[in-house]
Amino acid sequence: MRGYLGVDVGSVSTNIVLIDENENVIETLYIRTQGQPIAAVQRGLEYIRDRIPSGIEIGGIGTTGSGRHLSGIIVGADSVKNEITTHAVAASKLVPGVQTVFEIGGQDSKIIILRNGVVADFAMNTVCAAGTGSFLDQQAARLGIPIEDFGSIALKSKSPVRIAGRCSVFAESDMIHKQQMGHNLADILAGLCEALVRNYLNNVGKGKEILAPVAFQGGVAANVGIKRAFEKALGLEITVPPHFNVMGAVGAAMLARETANKTGRTKFKGFEVAEEKFRAASFECGDCPNLCEVIEISGHGRILARWNDKCGKWSNAEITGVKRNRIENLA
Amino acid sequence: MRLKVGIPRALLYYYYYPMWKGFFTALGAEVIVSSRTTKDILDKGVKQAVDEACLPVKLFFGHVLDLKDRVDCLFIPRIVSVERKAYICPKFLGLPDMVRHNIPHLPPVIDVTVNMCRKEKNLYKAFGEAGKIFTGNPFSIRKAFKYGLEEQERFERLNRVGFLPHESIEKMNKGLVAQNCSPHQHGEMTLALIGHGYNIFDSYISMNLIGKLRDMGVRVVTADNLSGSIIEDRSNELPKRLFWSLGKRMIGSAFHFMRSDGIDGIIHVASFGCGPDSFTGEIIERHMRRRGSAPLLNLTIDEHTGEAGIVTRLEAFIDMIRWRRAAQ
Numbered sequence: 001m002r003g004y005l006g007v008d009v010g011s012v013s014t015n016i017v018l019i020d021e022n023e024n025v026i027e028t029l030y031i032r033t034q035g036q037p038i039a040a041v042q043r044g045l046e047y048i049r050d051r052i053p054s055g056i057e058i059g060g061i062g063t064t065g066s067g068r069h070l071s072g073i074i075v076g077a078d079s080v081k082n083e084i085t086t087h088a089v090a091a092s093k094l095v096p097g098v099q100t101v102f103e104i105g106g107q108d109s110k111i112i113i114l115r116n117g118v119v120a121d122f123a124m125n126t127v128c129a130a131g132t133g134s135f136l137d138q139q140a141a142r143l144g145i146p147i148e149d150f151g152s153i154a155l156k157s158k159s160p161v162r163i164a165g166r167c168s169v170f171a172e173s174d175m176i177h178k179q180q181m182g183h184n185l186a187d188i189l190a191g192l193c194e195a196l197v198r199n200y201l202n203n204v205g206k207g208k209e210i211l212a213p214v215a216f217q218g219g220v221a222a223n224v225g226i227k228r229a230f231e232k233a234l235g236l237e238i239t240v241p242p243h244f245n246v247m248g249a250v251g252a253a254m255l256a257r258e259t260a261n262k263t264g265r266t267k268f269k270g271f272e273v274a275e276e277k278f279r280a281a282s283f284e285c286g287d288c289p290n291l292c293e294v295i296e297i298s299g300h301g302r303i304l305a306r307w308n309d310k311c312g313k314w315s316n317a318e319i320t321g322v323k324r325n326r327i328e329n330l331a
Numbered sequence: 332m333r334l335k336v337g338i339p340r341a342l343l344y345y346y347y348y349p350m351w352k353g354f355f356t357a358l359g360a361e362v363i364v365s366s367r368t369t370k371d372i373l374d375k376g377v378k379q380a381v382d383e384a385c386l387p388v389k390l391f392f393g394h395v396l397d398l399k400d401r402v403d404c405l406f407i408p409r410i411v412s413v414e415r416k417a418y419i420c421p422k423f424l425g426l427p428d429m430v431r432h433n434i435p436h437l438p439p440v441i442d443v444t445v446n447m448c449r450k451e452k453n454l455y456k457a458f459g460e461a462g463k464i465f466t467g468n469p470f471s472i473r474k475a476f477k478y479g480l481e482e483q484e485r486f487e488r489l490n491r492v493g494f495l496p497h498e499s500i501e502k503m504n505k506g507l508v509a510q511n512c513s514p515h516q517h518g519e520m521t522l523a524l525i526g527h528g529y530n531i532f533d534s535y536i537s538m539n540l541i542g543k544l545r546d547m548g549v550r551v552v553t554a555d556n557l558s559g560s561i562i563e564d565r566s567n568e569l570p571k572r573l574f575w576s577l578g579k580r581m582i583g584s585a586f587h588f589m590r591s592d593g594i595d596g597i598i599h600v601a602s603f604g605c606g607p608d609s610f611t612g613e614i615i616e617r618h619m620r621r622r623g624s625a626p627l628l629n630l631t632i633d634e635h636t637g638e639a640g641i642v643t644r645l646e647a648f649i650d651m652i653r654w655r656r657a658a659q
Contacts, residue, residue, distance in 0.1 A: 084643065119650075119654055121626060207617070288369065310535070
């Protein structure tokens with residue numbers, strides 16, 4: 001039987017899932033990226049390889065997340081898709097009839113509106129990360145509680161305090177103030193949950209028609225305090241689907257299956273990539289005043305890809321001897 | 332020796348450059364445009380400009396700095412109004428003053444006032460005044476003014492045929508006078524781009540938005556491809572007449588595109604910190620939602636926007652349109 005891999009490389013976590021031909025999720029993995037996307041993908045693949053049930057052969061692999069291009073090159077992806085599309089694909093298949101998807105990750109949050117199984121509208125947070133997981137992470141660290149316990153403690157609150165959630169810098173000073181006033185931990189945590197939800201609904205969800213069923217996914221969906229704050233604010237029941245924290249990877253695997261079925265083969269380089277040495281380097285191109293910081297991935301003594309140049313001369317260029325010399329000179 | 336007149340490649344350059352160039356060259360001057368925007372130009376502009384200004388104004392400063400040492404004078408008109416009963420952004424009418432007070436060692440600045448709010452004929456007043464710097468002969472000035480208007484008309488005709496303003500300017504610089512057939516654009520879908528010309532046609536500021544869309548198989552149309560009367564008619568659907576010319580242009584064109592069959596979606600590009608943009612985006616979004624027509628994507632561009640964020644949103648938007656089509 002064939003299996004399909006989905007790899008979601010986000011700012012905070014790297015997720016890998018394996019699905020079968022009928023889109024059942026067989027194996028999931030959630031690890032922290034820790035700022036090293038290549039190492040995280042390699043680690044993840046190694047882990048998954050040891051857990052693949054016998055008789056399953058990889059028929060395709062797809063990548064997504066902010067590190068999708070990088071990881072796509074490392075693994076030889078069949079499909080490289082943005083995280084909005086993959087989250088929508090996964091939700092529409094795993095949550096029957098879903099009309100609204102909330103996704104809150106480490107650095108970004110999004111809302112996806114589906115109607116009749118098709119994406120009708122979406123929005124993502126703008127430059128600010130106030131309403132995202134890293135905000136909760138920081139506050140939890142400040143209060144000295146493990147993030148895993150955040151939600152359950154918040155649920156014990158009787159009267160949540162009001163904390164300004166518009167900006168995480170303000171929220172922090174507001175929170176410290178509330179602590180000094182003597183509010184208890186549960187009320188403060190519940191207040192943080194409500195602040196995040198308020199900020200999300202006013203910012204990302206602004207003007208969107210939020211209809212049930214609502215699916216809540218992304219790493220933050222693990223926090224029951226946030227789920228309850230959403231239910232309280234909207235008066236709707238919120239569904240946290242199974243595999244909520246790896247939904248992007250599930251969508252990527254589904255799209256990889258689609259692509260591989262169309263082309264009839266996979267570009268997957270095999271699990272050996274987990275042992276290969278890849279090197280990511282960057283150099284500043286000095287050919288024009290834009291001074292692009294070009295990123296370059298090499299492995300096996302060969303340059304595999306380059307990107308991040310505005311004019312496309314590095315990303316499109318065939319890597320010829322002359323160019324390679326120049327790069328070595330620059331590096 | 333011919334006098335060198337410098338025109339910064341920023342702000343209203345994307346709307347009126349052909350006219351300005353026509354006028355000054357007809358008077359025997361040489362027109363010099365600043366280089367295309369680079370990181371360096373933007374950085375210098377941001378450093379020199381007042382902090383409260385929006386990104387496009389800061390960029391204008393960068394272009395002035397790029398030009399100032401290689402021209403005899405700079406053309407920075409004080410543009411108050413370009414049509415009856417409507418105004419240009421207040422930041423533009425303070426532009427010559429802002430530039431003069433923030434950038435030392437400037438060559439002389441031609442800062443004639445264009446205010447057509449009461450009388451459209453006032454346009455000539457401005458150019459008549461600017462012309463006096465070059466010649467004492469009022470007939471030559473009148474002739475140059477007429478030539479400038481003709482060039483502008485040619486420019487707008489090229490835009491209506493389907494070229495985007497920066498392409499029309501390039502075509503005219505290469506000597507093209509007129510073209511009747513539309514330029515060929517490949518693509519599987521057509522998206523309307525609603526935003527200020529100085530944001531969307533500056534490929535550095537927009538992070539090559541138009542190029543990216545075209546690479547993804549999208550044909551791009553903008554307000555510039557429409558006639559002024561369509562924009563005027565459509566924007567009149569609002570209960571109260573808009574008195575910002577540029578905002579009216581965005582709303583009028585969006586209202587037109589949202590009911591055109593050939594348009595698969597609309598992308599609204601706002602500059603971070605632009606007051607009028609925050610309104611236009613909202614008004615367009617509400618009207619589109621009420622109609623339930625083509626999908627809308629709101630993009631905010633800023634000095635420090637990561638390119639990845641823009642690409643993710645564009646890709647998702649295009650995926651959504653493809654997905655919708657496949658479902659129909």
